Structure formats: C-alpha cells, structure tokens
Amino acid sequence: MIDYLIRRILLMIPTLVAISFLCFVIIQLPPGDYLSTYIAELQSQGEAVDQAKIDFLRQQYGLDRPFLEQYVVWLFGCLQGDFGWSFEYERPVSEVVGDRLVLSIILSFSTVLFTWIVAFPIGIYSATHRYTLADHGLTFLGFLGLATPNFLLALILLYATNRVFGTSIGGLMDPVYLGQSWSWGKVVSVLEHLVVPTIVIGTAGTAAMIRRLRANLLDELHKQYVTTARAKGMAPGRLLIKYPLRMALNPFIADIGNLLPQLVSGAAVVSIVMSLPTTGPMLLDALRSQDMYLAGSFLLFLALLTVVGVLLSDLALAALDPRIRLQDTSR
Numbered sequence: 004m005i006d007y008l009i010r011r012i013l014l015m016i017p018t019l020v021a022i023s024f025l026c027f028v029i030i031q032l033p034p035g036d037y038l039s040t041y042i043a044e045l046q047s048q049g050e051a052v053d054q055a056k057i058d059f060l061r062q063q064y065g066l067d068r069p070f071l072e073q074y075v076v077w078l079f080g081c082l083q084g085d086f087g088w089s090f091e092y093e094r095p096v097s098e099v100v101g102d103r104l105v106l107s108i109i110l111s112f113s114t115v116l117f118t119w120i121v122a123f124p125i126g127i128y129s130a131t132h133r134y135t136l137a138d139h140g141l142t143f144l145g146f147l148g149l150a151t152p153n154f155l156l157a158l159i160l161l162y163a164t165n166r167v168f169g170t171s172i173g174g175l176m177d178p179v180y181l182g183q184s185w186s187w188g189k190v191v192s193v194l195e196h197l198v199v200p201t202i203v204i205g206t207a208g209t210a211a212m213i214r215r216l217r218a219n220l221l222d223e224l225h226k227q228y229v230t231t232a233r234a235k236g237m238a239p240g241r242l243l244i245k246y247p248l249r250m251a252l253n254p255f256i257a258d259i260g261n262l263l264p265q266l267v268s269g270a271a272v273v274s275i276v277m278s279l280p281t282t283g284p285m286l287l288d289a290l291r292s293q294d295m296y297l298a299g300s301f302l303l304f305l306a307l308l309t310v311v312g313v314l315l316s317d318l319a320l321a322a323l324d325p326r327i328r329l330q331d332t333s334r
Contacts, residue, residue, distance in 0.1 A: 011314050015310050015311075018310060019303075020078075022303070022310075023306070024074065026306065027073075027074045027295075027299055029302070030290070030298045036061075036295065037066075037090040037091070037294055038064075038090075040293050041090075064088065081303065084097070087295075087296025088296060089296065089297045090295075091289070091292050091294045092297075096296055096297050096300045099297060100297075102280070103280055103282045103285055106279075106280055110197065115205075117201050117202070118208045118209045118212055119212070121205075121209050122212035123216065126212065126213045126214075126215075127216070129141045129213065130217045130220035130224065131220075131224075133221065144210070145210040145213045146210070148209060148210030149210045149211060149214075153203055153204060153206065153273045154272045154273055156203050156206060157199075157203045157273050157277050160199050160202075161276075174279065175197065175200070175280060176193050177196075200279060203277070215255075216251060216255075219251035219253075219254060223246070223250050224247050229247055252323060253320060256320050256323055257316050259315050271283030271287050285297070286301045289301065
C-alpha cells in the first residue's frame with residue numbers, strides 16, 4: 004500500500020504540470036488578451052484609448068513576454084501561493100476567490116449530503132420492492148427529476164416563493180451581510196438561504212443516483228452468493244447491507260474523482276439564475292473576459308481536485324471491495 008501511494012503521488016507531479024500547461028494554452032487560444040478585450044469595449048462605447056497607458060499595463064502585467072516565459076512565471080508563482088493578478092477585479096487571484104470558494108464548498112457539500120440522504124433509502128426500497136406501486140411511483144419521480152432542467156426549477160421556485168411568501172430567495176445570504184466578516188448572524192442567514200439552492204441543484208443528481216443504485220442493487224441481488232447466503236438462513240437486513248449493497252456502492256465511490264471538482268465549479272447556470280455568489284459564474288466571466296490568471300488558477304485547482312479525487316476513490320474502492328487489489332498478485 005505504501006509503495007502504491009508513493010508511486011501515485013510521484014505520478015501526480017508530472018500529470019499536474021502537463022495539465023497546467025494545457026490550461027495555460029487553452030486560456031491563451033483566443034486572439035488577443037484581457038487588454039485587447041478592454042480596448043474593444045472602450046471603443047464600442049466611443050471612449051478614447053490611451054495607447055501609452057495600454058502598453059504600460061501590458062508590460063506591467065507581463066503580457067508582452069513570450070508565451071513560455073509567461074507560463075513559467077505563473078507556474079512558479081502558483082507553487083509559492085501566488086496565483087497571479089486578476090485584471091478584471093484588480094486584485095490578487097487568492098483574494099478574489101476567497102469567500103466565493105467557501106460558499107461554493109458549503110453549497111456543494113450540502114447538495115451532496117442532500118443527494119445521498121434522499122437517494123439511498125429510495126434506491127434501496129425501490130430495488131427491494133421491485134415492480135410494486137411504490138416502485139413505479141418512485142421511478143416516475145426519478146425520470147421527472149432527470150427531465151426537469153435545474154435552471155427551470157430554480158425559476159419556478161423563485162417565482163413561487165416571491166408570489167406566495169413575498170420573499171426573495173436569491174443569493175446565499177441577506178444583503179446586509181454582503182462583504183462583512185463571518186459571524187453567527189451571517190452563518191444563520193447562509194443556512195436559511197441554502198435550502199432552496201440545495202434542492203434545485205441536487206434534484207437531478209438525486210434522481211440519477213436513485214436509478215443507478217436501483218439498477219446496481221438489482222444486479223447484485225440476483226447473483227449466486229446472495230442466493231447461497233439466503234439459503235443458509237442469513238437475516239434479510241444483514242444480508243442486504245453486508246454483501247449486495249456494499250458491492251453496489253462501487254460506482255459511487257469511483258465518482259469521487261468527479262465529485263471533488265464540482266465543489267469548486269458548482270452549477271454555474273443555477274448560480275447565475277439565483278444570483279448565487281459561487282465560483283461558477285466567476286469562472287465563466289473569467290473565461291469570457293480573458294482574465295487569464297484567474298481562469299487558469301480555477302482550471303488548475305479543478306485538475307488538482309480531480310487527480311486527488313481519483314486517488315481517494317481508488318483507495319476507498321480497495322477498502323470497500325476485497326476483489327480489488329492495488330498490487331499485481333500474479334507474480
């Protein structure tokens with residue numbers, strides 16, 4: 004196990020370097036840079052452009068340097084905790100993403116928790132009561148959840164709460180707490196505003212997880228080892244938890260690699276519709292405005308979470324399923 008961890012960690016280093024280079028290439032692919040976009044906006048508004056000031060800013064931000072030099076400076080800065088300067092916000096990237104990253108993690112964690120708490124009991128019940136009236140009803144709700152776009156559900160809830168209760172659920176806190184340091188009142192306000200976004204974002208994931216758990220569990224329940232254990236008189240509840248449910252969880256453990264990046268990216272469309280101050284809309288704006296260091300830092304962090312998530316999922320799968328081995332036992 005120790006040798007496996009060392010090999011994987013050492014492999015992560017060149018992987019992340021290669022991904023960082025690809026991220027930097029991607030954000031540099033559009034013609035021009037942030038200052039070019041800024042000049043175009045000024046000209047479209049009929050304002051004069053001071054070319055001397057633009058040249059000074061391009062030199063100050065290092066945009067006049069060769070591509071490889073820009074990449075090396077940015078990469079070594081990231082290793083030292085300096086992720087560059089956000090042109091649009093005129094602040095260091097680490098300061099720009101501060102509160103938004105915290106709120107994104109809180110929202111995503113609550114969404115994952117909601118999804119697992121709701122999906123697992125329903126999926127287990129649907130698999131163990133196959134083709135009953137309840138199973139058909141839950142299946143219908145699952146397909147309805149998969150077919151309903153999250154942003155449409157968000158618009159419906161925004162309208163309903165404003166029309167029925169006369170309150171707005173946009174954002175993740177009351178406006179009075181915006182820009183303030185964390186306090187008990189701010190925490191309570193975030194928790195109050197967290198319910199509806201969690202339901203909206205988690206609906207599709209819950210429906211999909213119910214369908215997957217039902218299918219995986221049904222497949223395991225019809226295998227020979229379950230029949231043998233049932234013939235030996237093992238209690239149904241103990242049999243379900245100890246063997247088939249444990250094996251049916253493999254796909255969910257394998258999804259950890261995809262789950263961790265979602266903690267940062269989040270549901271960008273829902274965040275825009277509900278005015279949520281998360282990282283999704285900020286990443287979209289950074290890509291649109293060619294704020295290269297802000298966008299590159301987001302993409303690099305998502306890649307880091309993906310690589311770490313895949314490692315954690317491999318370790319968890321080996322602990323959950325004894326059929327999986329991390330080493331080659333054929334030699």
